[in-house]
Amino acid sequence: MKQKERVHLNGGEMLFRVAAALSFLLCIATLGAMAADLVVSGGGRIGWQFLTGVSSRLPDRAGVLPALAGTVWVTGVAMIVALPLGVGAAVYLEELCRRGRLSRILEIFISNLAGVPAILFGMVGLQIFVRWCGLGRTVIAGALTMALVVLPLIILVSREAIRAVPRDIREASLALGASKMQTIWYQVIPAALPGILTGAILGVCRIIGEAAPLLALGALTYLTKTPTGLNSPFTTLPIQIFNWISRPQIGFHRNAAAAIIVLLFLLFLLNVTAIIIRARSQSSR
Amino acid sequence: MGRVFHGARERLGVVALACCAWLSVGVTAAIAIALFQETILFFGQVSYLQFFLDTEWTPLFWDKHYGIWPLVCGTVITTTISLAVAIPAGTIIALFLAEWAPRVVRMMVKPLLEILSGIPTIVFGYFAVSVVTPVLRAFFPSIPGFNALSAGIVMGIMMLPLVATLVEDALTVVPQSYREASYALGAGRFTTMIRVTLPAAAGGVTAAAILALSRALGETMIVTIAAGQQPRLSLNPLQAVETLTAFIAQVVMGDTPYGSIEHQAIFVVGSLLFLGTLTLNVASIWIRERFAMDR
Secondary structure, three states: OHHHHHHHHHHHHHHHHHHHHHHHHHHHHHHHHHHHHHHHHHHHHOHHHHOOOOOOOOOOOOOOHHHHHHHHHHHHHHHHHHHHHHHHHHHHHHOOOOOOHHHHHHHHHHHHHHHHHHHHHHHHHHHHHHHHHHOOOOOOHHHHHHHHHHHHHHHHHHHHHHHOOOOHHHHHHHOOOOOOHHHHHHHHHHHHHHHHHHHHHHHHHHHHOOHHHHHHHHHOOOOOOOOOOOOOOOOOOHHHHHHHHOOOOHHHHHHHHHHHHHHHHHHHHHHHHHHHHHHHHHHHH | OOOOOHHHHHHHHHHHHHHHHHHHHHHHHHHHHHHHHHHHHHHHHOOOOHHHHHOOOOOOOOOOOOHHHHHHHHHHHHHHHHHHHHHHHHHHHHHHHHHHHHHHHHHHHHHHHHHHHOOOHHHHHHHHHHHHHHHHHOOOOOHHHHHHHHHHHHHHOOOOOHHHHHHHHHHHHOOOHHHHHHHHHHOHHHHHHHHHHHHHHHHHHHHHHHHHHHHHOOOHHHHHOOOOOOOOOOOOOOOOOHHHHHHHHHHHHHOOOOHHHHHHHHHHHHHHHHHHHHHHHHHHHHHHHHHHOOO
């Protein structure tokens, strides 16, 4: 009986270990194959010409400058809009709102927004910003749409950052005669700043990588100029990548791979920055 | 903590902050209005019967059909394949990380999942056509360049970190006393994990599966790049299909005039997606709370 039991246990355990190993293998193989393919296809295209070139009918002359510039414009403006609104909402929910039915409903709405597919935000942006507000397919319309996309994420991360601030800080401030708002402005937010910044960086990463909303909005794919203002037409790196993937010539596929390498490198830099911020804030505590 | 406000300016500040929070309600309402308004216009010209009973979807062709089922089939195939990849693999990885692996292995593996979760979906789309489809060709020589299997598999890999993280959270919330009771009764580590901890976390695992489903429904880039643009009323994964999201992408990228019925069709599809993901998200919240461990 005992022998049988042990064999049965080992069988299941073996199966589990194999399954776990296979699952990890899937992840590692995916990352490895992705990296290898990108380097082989696109590595050769990376260079000064690629980074500063504009759209061209010839794949070897095309570059990502308009896309990079568009990405910076859209991301910057979107964060300028989304960060104050998101942190404001987080402050309200964590500090000023009485716990109860109301806060629960707000939380559900925010959580639902987080789950809305990205392309729907693009369609809504098309209707509201491009059509009803008459902004056209410009940087400002794209930025406002992306601000909507990233808002739930900012709220979520900011709430966690604010929640992590120790209670004593708030109570000491109030005990010294400060008002609630003064406490929030002079104590809570500065204390939560590293967390909020990390959330902002996560938001930037999200915006930089999203293609679907701006696709629906009508970001152009053939631009020879970088955006000059909020009313300029624009394109972004993911849109450019998508456009190049869709072309039949293999030269454009190489461009797509190279542009993906640029995109991933940007994300890598951002993540390293976030890690550094987190590490420094923890060491100073 | 007392509500201490110094003067009218601060009260105004509270109102401003409240508006920020209520913006989420406003945005949701705006989404609903934007989508439903065009949907109503669409159904002014196309009957409900045609929408739900016709078996072809050809709004951009000369002979127009508006049956929604081919698009639904496309979404169903890709979503099912992706869940078949993500849920088992994600759950097993979560079990391994939460219950089995020594701390050192955990610390080496978690960054792997984080990297995978940070890769934009467009990169996964590129991966599907440049690596996965050629590999699948080795097993299915007649598979077309665009097919549902490739897109589904890659979508599954994309969602794997999400499932793994959510299931891991659900497993860590299970009280340690459960495991200790199981050990005390003589069960081994594996038996405890499979027959005590995992069932105890069933609510969280189900919520994770529902969220993954919701995510898969709304995924656009991978299916647009890899799955094709041929709406088909079949569940064969070795063919090109078109999903609900890919149809939207196809129309917005083309030059369909605004206000035309073809353009309104994307809002109908969008409304479906909106209602679907909304229902699933609310369901997952409800399940997580209903089966919460700390009641």
